[in-house]
Amino acid sequence: MTDRSVRRYLTPVCATAISAGIVLSGSPASAATTTTGFNAWCQAVSVLTVNQAAQHIFTVDAPAQVNPGETFRYRIQPAPAAYPNKQSIATTTNVSRLKMDYQLPDNATFVGAEVVPDTGVNLTGTPANVLRVNENGDPDPDGTILRLSGDNEVIGNSPKANKASVGGILVPKTQKNLDGTPTADLSTWFRLPAIDVTLTAGASGDITPKLRTGGTAANIGDEGNYNTFLALAFALNANQWAPTRCIPKDTQDDAAPVNRGGGPLATIAIGEHTGNVTNTALTAPTKAKAGDTVTLSASITPATSGGNVAFVVDSIQVGEAPVVDGTATFDYKFAQWGDHKVTARYIGDGAHRPSLSDESTVTVDGGTFGSVELPPLGSLQLPSGS
Known part of the structure; x- marks a missing residue:
């Protein structure tokens, strides 16, 4: 996998450049595919605090229209990604505690969500699962956020948060492509799994899957940012931890609004x-x-x-x-x-x-x-x- 239009790098310690995205693996019946690209700002905090722009891409497979009261599902999956062997003076060890937060749509009742088997690549550590959480990141049957993670072992916004230990979903350093062949630049490729979300449609309106960008999660560097992870590297004769967070914005100004990455990733109409x-x-x-x-x-x-x-x-x-x-x-x-x-x-x-x-x-x-x-x-x- 070497398509530079979708590849992303998770760069630890001295700089960061992450481009999270979604590609579909399998699809619900009678589904329509919607792909949305947008700019994001990602912040890594370690020896230095670095903000850097990235291009994020998300694809959702969902029915274009459902009837009132109909139970249906849509599928969403982070795109293939990679982290480098080395960046500046830092040599990457691994990346762990990955998460993706999605906002539950309005005009529908949540039924369930699950990881789609065999859609993740080069992942170890805690098996990926989907939890319904509240704004504090606590598991909550009434929460409005769906979290893809390794049992909520993330860098923040969770009772299992930690910024200085390997945990959750782990991407071991393999220096290989998704298909297992060696990479020319010694980078390590992986893919987070797809999730299927099942809802029951309300009486009217539109159902719009979105990323989590509400409240303080719309601020750069917030623990609630929809995409976060923990990079570990060796530099300056010591292990260096670089917790990293990403938000859909065109600038690094917190006063700037979220861009179209904070809007609907798909629109599912209720009724004809x-x-x-x-x-x-x-x-x-x-x-x-x-x-x-x-x-x-x-x-x-x-x-x-x-x-x-x-x-x-x-x-x-x-x-x-x-x-x-x-x-x-x-x-x-x-x-x-x-x-x-x-x-x-x-x-x-x-x-x-x-x-x-x-x-x-x-x-x-x-x-x-x-x-x-x-x-x-x-x-x-x-x-x-x-």
Whole structure:
């Protein structure tokens, strides 16, 4: 597993860079897949306190619509991840006490949640489970938070918290990929397991799975941040512990609001969709240069001035734009060369039903690196005899 668009590093002690995400492994019947990418700020505290930006990606598989009183489930899973062999003066030993906190949705009654077997990779320590906890992190049958962890052995916000001992879900250092092959850079890959959440739909409204970002959990470095873990490394002739916490924000300013990572990761409508049937047509360039801004445009018919369009690149939602007079536009920069699949999804506005565009392919090459113009892919020549 070496796709840099989803890989994350858990960097201990002297710096941190974590990119948590979700990929689906298996799915409920008749499910729709929603993938949301967003920026996050992660804080590691050890010899130094370091804040660093990261890209997080979450995918939820859930039915798009359920009937009032219907019992259903959705599935969510953190993406493959990796931590480095060494960062600056610190040599990584392991990562443990991992957790993911999810907010229970409104407009539904909780039935149960469980870890999906055989969806975790390279995990030891305390077996992963799902607990219903309250704001203090205590197991509570009336709690509003679902916690994926190793029996609540985490770094904080728990009666079993500890910042200076290995515990909970442990990722041993293997220096291997997910498939067991050695990594070229000596990093260690792993994957947290998927969880299935079972709910009974209420009478009306939308059910929106979210990350935990309520209350103080919306503050950078808070023990209630949805994604936390404990890195252990050897530096300065001693073991160094680096408890790390991540929150969906575009800046490290606590006054800044959470970004779309704090919003719905999926929307499950209760009852049949009502309103006019719509059609979404995407306009995108067939070619682009890496690093250049291009405009993606979606036309909604019949024309409306309500609701948003989500623009999706390679199955990842990269942004949203409002519909005005039947049109929504979004500026985007392709960072990587190659062919990219782009779609536009109209979310609807109550009077108009959602719709999805056909897929377009944008071929990206060339671009700039600093002040140097890079050639198109087709113009690259290999030396004779290569």
